[in-house]
Amino acid sequence: MGVVNRRNSAAHTSNQNKTTSIQLPLGIFGTVLAVLFIGFVAWSYQTIQPPPPKICGSLNGPTITAPRIKLRDGRNLAYKEHGVPKDVAKHKIIFVHGFDACRHDAYVAKTLSPDVAEVLGVYIVSFDRPGYGESDPHPNQTVKSLALDIEELTDKLGLGSKFYIIGFSLGGQVVWRCLKYIPHRLAGAVLIAPVLNYWWAGLPANLTNEVFYQQKLQDQWTVRVAHYIPWLTYWWNTQKWFPSSSLIADSIDLLSLQDRELLPKRSDRKNHVAQVRQQGEHETVHRDLILAFGSWEFSPLDLENPFPNNEGSVHIWQGDEDLIVPVKVQRYIAQKLPWIQYHELQGAGHLFPHVDGMSDTIIKSLLSGK
Template structure:
């Protein structure tokens, strides 16, 4: 016979087995099918069927009239089948809850917060003039040089990554005498999501060029104007050459960023240039290209090293750059405006657009000035850590109508060096080398 302790929970008032009562077929008859119970079994049987100290919870299964015909081991497993099922069910519920929580956390991690609304009660203030674009967005701008009504040359400057309209290098570094003598008007603007320009969640390569064209029209710059871009702003000049060449009087690309995935770049050359980047920057650009929906999470997580460009690490600067960086610095009160609407709509979207999949390859662009009525220039430093010169050289070779200027010993910040902005303007506006 079997020693049994039985605690039976039910509402039927059935007679229960008492603690320590001998467990025989007569005792079983007191508990009917469907009776909920907790069992603590101490089996005293042959060693092949003994499981000591077992605890179970379940529903009593149907029993035959003659209990002795069932082996003890078989009865034990019949009881514990329901116990295991319940534990498995509870585990599944726990796992489901965990997975739901994990998915919710993941969704919150990869979804950027909404941008801070400019001019709202708790949003950044609007301190500069703005124009209203075709889709209702506003573009903030700043004017330099002579008044546009008196200007002989009208130039639109496009700022780079993690920058804004105040970082107008050709206006702030060029000689004031040169600007006055030549009659140069220069306007720079905050690209979408930067500074005081509204974000553009639908931003594309083409929309960047159309924003520039509309800025020129609303400021009444005339049928043709010059464009100059620095770094990622230089990359945007390719979109102007592609989509609005009929509006250009000339263009200058200063250390323009290169997308390593442009299809016509030689694979080996692109890999070589890509391998020169710091490992964390390779990861950052790869995420922007292959998994753009993860860009916000990647650049805000703490598990892996962040982009050295976003963190503004001094490692990204050449020897010349380190000498010139102080000229790039603006007061912190103004500097804070760069990302004050949020990082996603400014620097993160910049990465997704600039290093994502392009609908055209710059090396396929046709000469916008077949009659030499204007010119296009690329300026590049041969010690630029951010933009490898080997790719710039290749692009210039594929486009023989481009005037390529490579500066020996120059890094990425070379336009801030003495006399360089003057040289850029003279080459663009006057055709002087």
């Protein structure tokens, strides 16, 4: 019996040793997995977090070269003046630049005939939208906040109780916001090829689906990310696994035949293009995507006529061969808002403001209300 017990005891001890020898690797493996998982989460978090902006005037930040006004929340907006001096101007206009641009890209102001500006008494001020050029970033920027920034800019510059506003491309979308939030300050408005938001209430699903799927696949996904998971916008547009926004990449595929012919007229951009994103891509082009295609608290199709007594006018100018902003949607919006004067240009692309004499036509139409 003693022998049997010793064998049983030995067998028991052997089983314990085997159990121990199995549990030890499993414990190590679990620990390794946990460490790898934590490392992956940390890496993923760092990957989706945009770097801090390089604020103009800060240590190691870009230098300040433009005049700026300080807003009530402490941010600064850089601006540039065009046309006749504001003290003698009869008409004062704010120009809002488009996507991936800055105050120097005030196309209507730059190509306006000096004679027209002089005779009509036109003063135009363009400004860097938050984060662009030399204007401070606005991390809490909303659809409404930029309209209020524009109102404060005009007050700080002493432009009076009423002013005109012109916006190009994504800047045209900003004009919708001004028509919503500060209509009482407007003397008139122009939206030049304004960017649309596919999720605006009131747009027919069949129409938005049609134009949405006409985009490149990479742009469809860029817009989806900006709308549904905006916190991944920085990662999506900086990762190397899949192609991201062709607009950020400045793809020539987005240009119509006329646009390509007009490119030489934009050659002066080489003098300032480095300023556009100098404070960081996230504070400029990425934040633009989030605001342009995110969830809005209003739809332009619900807006009411800000000039019921014809004391001003609102205009949309659109090229019928624009490959960036689909003409079909602009037609629909113009039909639903009959108080808007809609001007469709045959054979025109997205860059039609560069056509000789176009700026004169737009300004004259705005100031005459026709």
